[in-house]
Amino acid sequence: MVRLTRIYTRTGDSGDSALADGTRRSKTDLRFDAIGAIDELNAALGVTRTAAAASSLDPFLARIQNDLFDLGADLATPSRVDGSEQLRVVDRQVEALEAEIDRLNADLAPLTSFVLPGGSATAANLHLARTIARRAERDLLRLHAQEPLNEAALRFINRLSDYLFVAARAANNGGRDDVLWEPGKNR
Helix, strand or coil: CCCCCCCCCCCCCCCEEECCCCCEEECCCHHHHHHHHHHHHHHHHHHHHHHHCCCCCHHHHHHHHHHHHHHHHHHHCCCCCCCCCCCCCCHHHHHHHHHHHHHHHCCCCCCCCCEECCCCHHHHHHHHHHHHHHHHHHHHHHHHHHCCCCHHHHHHHHHHHHHHHHHHHHHCHHHCCCEECCCCCCC
16 A cells, blocks of 8 residues: 655655665656656546436446556556566556447447537547647657556557547447538538
């Protein structure tokens, strides 16, 4: 269990910060970019949940927020910490996303064009979270090019943006209230 007794430590005042394994790196390190993007995504999902609180989507969004903390812990621990079990994203978390995508997608109206972010407040927030998830994925892939990451973590963040797209359509009355792109409409 995590226990925080102090919020500020002053140890990062010089521009570096510690990872969970105790190593210190510059706050501009790609690993901190990836961790920060996951944190931003989690915050966006928190905002999304305020709009989706009465929705059937909320329990799964809560699950995703918890899984994103697992992903953050995975990223914050590049090497084994002595005396503790390594927390890593696992395939079962990816499979849960896939199952939920399939469940939601089964009831969606077929797409006839690209979907513009919008519709209901919940859908708009889910689309915003989806774009943050895609940026987070790019951050993870840049880091992965330098330091190998957990493959399940990479699959999880890729599948998460797919889930957020499908969930946004579900929030738009099963896709019936999606805002569709009309190519060249304003020429």
